[in-house]
Amino acid sequence: MNELLEILKGQTFFQGLGEQHVRLLTAGASLRTFRADETLFREHEEATAFYLVRSGRVALESRLPGRRAETFMTLGPGEVLGWSWLMPPYRWHYSARALDETHTVHFDAPVLHDCMDRDPVLGYALYQRFAALIVQRLQAARLQAMDIYGGGDVGLGG
Amino acid sequence: MSVSVAEMSVHEPMAPVPWRILEVRREVADGEVFTWRLRPESGDAPEARPGQFNMLYLFGVGEVAISVSAMGEDGSLVHTIRAVGSVTRTMQGLKAGDVVGVRGPFGSAWPVAEAEGRDLVLAAGGIGLAPLRPVIHGVLARREAFGRVLICYGARSPRDLIFRDELAQWQARDDLDVRVTVDRGTADWRGDVGVVTQLIDRGGFDGRNAVAMVCGPEVMMRFSALSLHRRGVAPQRTFVSMERSMRCALGFCGHCQIGPHFVCRDGPVFPYPVMEPAFRVHEL
Amino acid sequence: MWPEGRDRGDVLRVIDPQALGRLIQLLADDGYEVVGPSMRDNAIVYDRLAGVADLPIGWGDEHGPGHYRLRQRDDQALFGYVVGPHSWKKYLFPPRETLVRVLRRDDGGFDTQPGEPEPPRRAFIGVRPCELAAIGIQDRVFLEQAVRDRAYEARREGVFLVAVNCAEPGGTCFCASMGTGPRTESGFDLALTEVIEGDIHVLVIEAGSEAGEAMLQRLDHREAGEAECTAAERVWREAPERMGRVMPGDAREVLGKALEHPRWEQTAERCLSCANCTLVCPTCFCAQMEELPDLEGKTSERVRHWDSCFNGEHSYMIGGPHRSTVAARYRQWLTHKLSTWHDQFGSSGCVGCGRCITWCPVGIDITEEVAAIRATGPGKAGGQGA
Numbered sequence: 001m002n003e004l005l006e007i008l009k010g011q012t013f014f015q016g017l018g019e020q021h022v023r024l025l026t027a028g029a030s031l032r033t034f035r036a037d038e039t040l041f042r043e044h045e046e047a048t049a050f051y052l053v054r055s056g057r058v059a060l061e062s063r064l065p066g067r068r069a070e071t072f073m074t075l076g077p078g079e080v081l082g083w084s085w086l087m088p089p090y091r092w093h094y095s096a097r098a099l100d101e102t103h104t105v106h107f108d109a110p111v112l113h114d115c116m117d118r119d120p121v122l123g124y125a126l127y128q129r130f131a132a133l134i135v136q137r138l139q140a141a142r143l144q145a146m147d148i149y150g151g152g153d154v155g156l157g158g
Numbered sequence: 159m160s161v162s163v164a165e166m167s168v169h170e171p172m173a174p175v176p177w178r179i180l181e182v183r184r185e186v187a188d189g190e191v192f193t194w195r196l197r198p199e200s201g202d203a204p205e206a207r208p209g210q211f212n213m214l215y216l217f218g219v220g221e222v223a224i225s226v227s228a229m230g231e232d233g234s235l236v237h238t239i240r241a242v243g244s245v246t247r248t249m250q251g252l253k254a255g256d257v258v259g260v261r262g263p264f265g266s267a268w269p270v271a272e273a274e275g276r277d278l279v280l281a282a283g284g285i286g287l288a289p290l291r292p293v294i295h296g297v298l299a300r301r302e303a304f305g306r307v308l309i310c311y312g313a314r315s316p317r318d319l320i321f322r323d324e325l326a327q328w329q330a331r332d333d334l335d336v337r338v339t340v341d342r343g344t345a346d347w348r349g350d351v352g353v354v355t356q357l358i359d360r361g362g363f364d365g366r367n368a369v370a371m372v373c374g375p376e377v378m379m380r381f382s383a384l385s386l387h388r389r390g391v392a393p394q395r396t397f398v399s400m401e402r403s404m405r406c407a408l409g410f411c412g413h414c415q416i417g418p419h420f421v422c423r424d425g426p427v428f429p430y431p432v433m434e435p436a437f438r439v440h441e442l
Numbered sequence: 443m444w445p446e447g448r449d450r451g452d453v454l455r456v457i458d459p460q461a462l463g464r465l466i467q468l469l470a471d472d473g474y475e476v477v478g479p480s481m482r483d484n485a486i487v488y489d490r491l492a493g494v495a496d497l498p499i500g501w502g503d504e505h506g507p508g509h510y511r512l513r514q515r516d517d518q519a520l521f522g523y524v525v526g527p528h529s530w531k532k533y534l535f536p537p538r539e540t541l542v543r544v545l546r547r548d549d550g551g552f553d554t555q556p557g558e559p560e561p562p563r564r565a566f567i568g569v570r571p572c573e574l575a576a577i578g579i580q581d582r583v584f585l586e587q588a589v590r591d592r593a594y595e596a597r598r599e600g601v602f603l604v605a606v607n608c609a610e611p612g613g614t615c616f617c618a619s620m621g622t623g624p625r626t627e628s629g630f631d632l633a634l635t636e637v638i639e640g641d642i643h644v645l646v647i648e649a650g651s652e653a654g655e656a657m658l659q660r661l662d663h664r665e666a667g668e669a670e671c672t673a674a675e676r677v678w679r680e681a682p683e684r685m686g687r688v689m690p691g692d693a694r695e696v697l698g699k700a701l702e703h704p705r706w707e708q709t710a711e712r713c714l715s716c717a718n719c720t721l722v723c724p725t726c727f728c729a730q731m732e733e734l735p736d737l738e739g740k741t742s743e744r745v746r747h748w749d750s751c752f753n754g755e756h757s758y759m760i761g762g763p764h765r766s767t768v769a770a771r772y773r774q775w776l777t778h779k780l781s782t783w784h785d786q787f788g789s790s791g792c793v794g795c796g797r798c799i800t801w802c803p804v805g806i807d808i809t810e811e812v813a814a815i816r817a818t819g820p821g822k823a824g825g826q827g828a
Contacts, residue, residue, distance in 0.1 A: 012361065059351065071343045074350040076360055099348055136359070139381070143353040144341045148375045149284035149314040171589045172731075172744060173542045173554040199551060217546055218735035218742050242760045257551045259544070403758050405731045409587045411749070412728035413756060415778065418785035423588070439701045441770035 004029050007105060011052060013080050013129060021122045028111030034058075034098035040081075043095045048109045050082035056102025061095045073140070074099065083130050085109035171408055174215035174259025177203075180234055181254055185320040189250060191285060193238045195230045196260065202233030207267035208292035209399060209427040212237065213407050215259030216252075220245045223404035223422075225289035226263060238288035238320065264407040266427045268293050268397060273369035277305040279391065281382040283312050283354055283374020287320055289399055289426075290373050294328070301333055308335045308363050312354025312378070315340050316347045335362060354378060358385040365390025372430075373399040380437045383430050396430040417442060454666035454674060456644040459520055459636075461662055462567075463494035465604070468660055469565040474602055477533065478567030479526065484512055486526040488533075491567060498523065505613035505686065505796060507805030518643070521568060521636045524612035525795050529724035530566055530573055534597045535580060540734075541593055542744040557743060558593075565602035569630065571623030572615075572793040574605055576724035578629060582787045583727050593746070602653065605630035609637075609677045614796030616687040616809055622793045624681040632658060639673040646674050687809045689780075689794060696816045697781040701773065705815050710769035712804045717750035719798035719806075720775065725791050728756065751775050776808060 004026045008014050014022060032051075034040060040051065040058060051058075057076050061069040072094075075081050081104075084092050090109075116123035176199045185191040197203055206212070206226045214237065215221045222245040228236035241250045252258065270293055278297065282290050297304055309328065313319050319338065329336045337357040339350035350357070354374070370391045372382045379398045386396055400421050402414035407422040414421040416436045419428070436442050457465075469476050470492075480489040481498040491497070503523040504511040515522050540557030547553060569577070577598075584594035608615075608624040617623030626633060631654035635646040647663060649655035666674065690696065720726045730749035735742040749756055751774045757764035765771050783791030792808070799807045 057350065068345060071347075071351045073352040073356075074339070075352075076350065078360055079356075140353040140356055143355070143377065143381060146377065147314065147341070148377050149312075149318065149341070170542055170554070170556065170592050172592075172746075174544070174552075174744075176551045178551075217544060217552055218733060218739060220733040221731065221744075255550070259552065401759065402764065403756070405729070408589050408591070410584065410591050410727065410729065411731065411746075412751070413730075413749070415774075415782075417777075418782035420786070435701065441765045441767060442701065 004031070004105070007054070008052075012078060013052065013133075017122075017125055021119075021125065024115050024119065024122060025107065025112070027115065028108035030106050030108075032104050032106040034102045034104070036098060036100050038098050040096040040098065040104075041092050043092055045092050047082065047084035047090050047092045050080060050085055050107050050109065051096075052105040052107070053077055053079050053081060054103040054105060056104075057099040058102055058104075059097050059099050061097060063095065069095065072144070073137075080130075080133055083134055085112075086127075086130060171261070172406065174213070174221070174261055175199075176257050177260045179252060179254050179256050179258065180230075182252065185238060187317055189241075191238065191240045191318075191320055192250060193227065193236060194249075194252075195234050195236050196258070197230070197232070197234040198260070199257070203230075203235045204263060206235055206263040206292075208270060208296060209268040209289055210263040210265045211289075211404075211407075211426065212260050212262035212264070213404070214239075214245075214249070215261070216245055216248055217259070219248050221259075221261075221405075222246060223264075223401075223407065225399075225426075227288035227291050228295060229292060238285065238291075240285050261407065264422055266425055268371050268399075268427050269369070270296050272395070273297075274303045275305065276395075277308070277363045277368040279308045279310070279358070279363055279368050279370040279386065281310045281354060281358060281370065281372040281374070281379075281386070283378035283382075284314065284318065285320065286372075286374030286378070286399070287311055290371060291321065291324075293371060298334075305367065306335065306363050307333070308337070310337050310339075310354055310357035310382075312339045312341070312357070312374075315342050316344050316349070353381075355381045355385040358382060358389065361389055363389070366392070368395065370396045371399075371427075372396065376400075376437065383437075393431045393434075394429050397427055398430055398433055399426045400428060400433060400436070401426065454671055455647050455658070455663045456637075456666045456670055457647050457661055457663045459518070459643060459645060460494060462497075462520060462634075462645065464661055465632075465657070466491055466493055466567065468657065469602060473563060474565035475562040476565045476567060478604075479521075479523070481512070485510070486512065486523050488526070488528040488530065494520070497521075497568075502610075503612065505615070505800045507614065507799050507807050508802055509613075509805070510800050517638050519636060519638055520645075521606045521634070522610070524608060524610075524615060525570060525573070525797055527722050527797070527801060529722065529795075529797070530569060530577055531580060531724055531726075533564055533566070534577065534601075535584070535594055535727065536597075538745065538747040539593055540743045540745050544742045544744065546740055546742075557745075561597045563600045563602075564597075565604065567604045567606075569603055569605045570608060570795070571605065571626035572617040572620070572795040573724055574603070574626050574629045575617075575620075575622035575793040576795070577603075579725045579787065579789060579791060579793070580727060582789070583725075586787075602657075603630045603632075605633040605650075607633060607635040607678070608681055609635070611681060611684050611686060612796060612800075613686040614799040614807075615685055615794060616689050616796060617794035618682045618685050619687075619689045619691065620790060620792055620794035624685075625678055630654065635674060635677060637670060637673045637677055639676070642670055642673050644670055646670075686796065687799075687807070689792070689809045690812050690816055692816070693780040693812045694784050694790070695781075696812060697777045700815045701777070703815050703818075705811065705818070706769040706773045709806060709811060710767065710772055712806060713768050713772050714803060715752045715768045715771060716803060717752040718801045718803065720750035720752060721748065722797040722801045723779075724793065724795060724797070725779075726750070730755070751778070776811060780808070780812065 059071040060073045063069040181195040183193040211225045227238040343351045405411040409423040502515045543555040584591035630650040633648045728749045732745040779791040
């Protein structure tokens with residue numbers, strides 16, 4: 001428990017949260033390790049958690065019918081994985097697979113929902129952080145889709 | 159009336175000087191990005207500082223601005239070129255032994271000295287790694303003068319990564335933190351996937367103490383600067399390399415202006431705050 | 443150059459209008475190619491002058507937004523007009539010039555040669571004060587940066603400048619508010635002021651350099667009589683009050699804060715992006731480089747020719763022009779001319795000659811543009827300059 005507390009207090013994602021809120025978070029948290037190529041969760045499964053990557057890397061994949069799974073993003077140390085737990089239908093929108101041996105903190109969603117219902121201040125603080133995270137991922141996805149290295153804009157190189 | 163080449167270049171700053179290509183290297187599989195090592199026909203290459211560029215001239219085709227991507231040994235200079243326009247596509251066909259015209263070097267340099275004693279973050283997008291490579295070489299030559307050194311490099315896909323041999327060497331060093339990502343992976347790519355700003359967001363450096371140098375497409379530089387500033391890097395210690403249509407490189411033709419600045423003369427390297435309006439005002 | 447502290451209260455010297463012919467002759471004898479105003483195609487342009495008769499004697503001009511007409515005067519004034527579509531940059535910074543000739547060698551290398559022969563030494567007759575200021579501005583661009591422009595230098599060196607002070611500013615003139623006229627104090631070899639009043643028709647002549655004084659001494663000249671003095675004083679006193687327009691004095695600051703002002707879009711709806719303004723402007727210096735190989739591929743020319751920030755090609759980068767909208771181009775033109783030019787070269791880029799207003803087909807008036815932007819403030823909260 002104490003170890004978890006120290007781990008969470010050191011993470012940028014939880015910075016600014018009061019000590020008692022971080023303690024509350026540890027209630028639903030546990031350490032989980034994944035071997036290289038091990039699946040964390042699959043698209044369409046029930047989203048009952050979010051993860052914080054402590055070391056290693058996770059590939060987020062999407063699979064279209066008839067096509068091989070394609071990695072659209074990788075996440076690394078310090079990054080938070082998963083917001084599908086926040087809202088209906090509470091199902092994962094993509095799959096996640098460890099690329100290397102990956103150490104994570106796993107947060108149990110039902111326990112967290114409970115805490116947030118009972119303590120709206122904590123709920124608000126988490127929603128703020130996840131909203132920022134989603135915006136960040138959206139911006140990144142937009143940049144990826146814009147093909148910024150294509151055709152134009154070669155700098156002084158062409 | 160004939161004038162010697164040396165006299166011409168002193169008297170006519172628009173006259174290209176003949177240099178010979180010593181070596182051509184393909185940087186990507188389809189050859190769209192390639193590297194030349196060049197030397198003047200007579201004498202040594204003038205000293206070029208990291209971030210500067212030359213005007214490379216092809217007889218009968220025209221001139222184009224290309225950043226120096228390394229200082230060669232034996233008085234040569236190295237340029238990495240992407241074939242996207244009429245001049246650079248023609249350049250693709252040249253071989254070792256061919257002669258091209260060179261004017262330069264021009265422009266402002268990356269402030270490497272400012273990074274001494276501090277952490278250094280280099281953020282490169284696409285071919286933007288080329289103008290930053292001389293910085294990496296300079297830092298490695300005096301590694302103890304710098305704090306932590308982080309290199310974030312993003313390209314469109316694994317095929318588009320340049321300097322792959324050197325990248326591998328840099329990644330193998332424990333005095334360098336090298337992070338590479340692509341916008342789109344391939345089936346056998348096991349590296350990071352995502353936009354290069356994510357590599358910056360992962361931190362691992364003391365932003366307040368750091369100097370950052372960013373080079374790549376403007377939208378990449380803008381978002382990289384935001385990520386850097388979110389991690390505490392001072393805007394005035396963030397440097398970008400700008401590009402505009404360069405024709406004379408001497409401040410005469412007016413083409414490369416961004417607001418009051420001539421990129422050929424006041425840039426291409428600028429402190430971020432000076433260029434901030436260019437990133438904010440549409441089509442400045 | 444003329445020594446400092448020359449007393450303006452010195453005796454005025456005058457010459458008869460016809461003596462100008464003698465001046466032209468002497469200059470030609472001294473080896474100058476003499477150029478100055480001449481009438482052609484219903485406009486007053488700059489061209490070779492063989493004698494006084496080549497001047498548009500008795501002709502005047504009407505200027506308005508998008509409006510230029512010649513009209514006959516009721517006198518025989520030699521300089522009874524202001525400016526035409528040409529400016530002196532046509533000689534100092536020609537529309538098209540080969541800068542370098544490249545000769546391919548058999549071993550794959552190449553040699554380079556000067557692109558053009560030595561230009562002739564020229565004498566400019568009839569340089570208006572605004573134009574004198576414009577030449578000074580282009581001197582700063584081409585001769586005072588880290589590297590000098592060799593081609594401009596070759597043409598600029600040794601030019602004999604005969605200025606003409608304006609008695610009747612034109613309808614689009616605003617040199618007074620730009621501090622460049624209508625009378626010039628320095629930068630010339632000789633300065634003329636044409637005085638026509640009643641029976642009087644003389645040219646007051648002032649020397650601005652040793653070369654000018656030496657030339658003056660070779661002309662038939664005399665001391666101005668009292669009536670002539672009074673008439674001359676009246677010209678100098680009244681001309682500044684007859685300006686067609688006024689440029690707000692804080693144009694630099696106003697435009698510096700107006701990068702996101704809605705006016706640019708509004709004006710862009712009228713602007714044709716035709717580049718006339720940049721062509722007639724005496725200070726515009728944007729140029730494009732062209733590579734011109736001969737058919738056999740043995741020699742090639744590096745040619746410089748006039749360009750305009752209104753051309754799509756001007757801001758071309760791989761992927762398309764960087765300034766793709768007319769609004770962006772118009773903003774570039776005006777903010778450069780009146781604002782960022784100060785940061786680059788220490789003065790405004792505009793001399794108030796009014797040509798851009800006269801030769802704009804839709805009559806856009808830059809004094810009006812600045813006044814409009816000024817009247818409504820930055821237009822957008824926090825709009826900052828570059």
